[in-house]
Amino acid sequence: xxxxxxxxxxxxxxxxxxxxxxxxxxxxxxxxxxxxxxxxxxxxxxxxxxxxxxxxxxxxxxxxxxxxxxxxxxxxxxxxxxxxxxxxxxxxxxxxxxxxxxxxxxxxxxxxxxxxxxxxxxxxxxxxxxxxxxxxxxxxxxxxxxxxxxxxxxxxxxxxxxxxxxxxxxx
Numbered sequence: 001x002x003x004x005x006x007x008x009x010x011x012x013x014x015x016x017x018x019x020x021x022x023x024x025x026x027x028x029x030x031x032x033x034x035x036x037x038x039x040x041x042x043x044x045x046x047x048x049x050x051x052x053x054x055x056x057x058x059x060x061x062x063x064x065x066x067x068x069x070x071x072x073x074x075x076x077x078x079x080x081x082x083x084x085x086x087x088x089x090x091x092x093x094x095x096x097x098x099x100x101x102x103x104x105x106x107x108x109x110x111x112x113x114x115x116x117x118x119x120x121x122x123x124x125x126x127x128x129x130x131x132x133x134x135x136x137x138x139x140x141x142x143x144x145x146x147x148x149x150x151x152x153x154x155x156x157x158x159x160x161x162x163x164x165x166x167x168x169x170x171x
Contacts, residue, residue, distance in 0.1 A: 003096055003125060003132075003171070005113075009078050012118045012134060013071060020067040027060035070117035077116050085170050091145045093137065098168040099145075109168070114142055 033053040083094045091097050097112045111132045113123065118134040119142075125132065135142040144154040145167065153166045 005082055005094065005096065006078065007126075008113060008123050008132065009074060009115070011123050012115065012121055013074055013078075015121055015123075016067055016071050016074065016118065020064055020071065023060050023064040023067060027057050027064060030054070030057035030060060073117050074115070087150050087169055087171070089170050090147045090149050091167065091170055092147075096132065096171045097145055099165040100168055101163055101165045103163075110165075112141065112145065114145065 030053045077094070083092060085092075085095050089095070091114060093114055093116060095114050097114065098109060099112065100107055100109050102108075111130065112135045113132045114137070115134050116136060119136040119139050121134040123132045123134060124130070135145070137143065137146060140158060141156055144156045144165075148154055148167050150167050150169055153164055156163050156165060
């Protein structure tokens with residue numbers, strides 16, 4: 001699993017920055033819409049729409065603040081000494097974990113990158129080869145995998161369904 005973790009984190013940072021730019025743009029557009037509706041007419045419908053756009057702008061501002069916090073946490077983690085993992089190391093923050101799940105249709109393998117932020121983000125491997133899902137210690141998958149070692153199985157409940165996964169590799 002020779003993946004460059006710093007490159008993967010740079011990819012995640014770019015995705016977070018892109019989301020931050022979108023949130024700021026959406027906030028500005030919603031504020032402008034609220035302002036223009038409030039001044040164009042004094043009809044009730046326009047007043048309600050202005051309030052809704054104002055709420056949307058406030059929500060986008062909160063999203064942008066959260067993304068800035070996530071970018072800061074990711075930068076701090078990137079600057080720290082990344083832990084080194086051997087195949088039999090317990091899963092911890094900074095680990096790339098391969099798991100296998102079995103269901104009625106057969107086996108499926110997935111790769112997760114356990115980071116402090118970015119849950120749910122899909123990253124691509126070198127040259128676009130393969131995909132990794134970012135998980136955090138706060139996520140159900142992250143909580144289930146923390147401390148596990150290659151060869152151990154965990155049960156994860158997702159969308160009300162229990163899945164059994166076997167840890168194949170930790171890097």
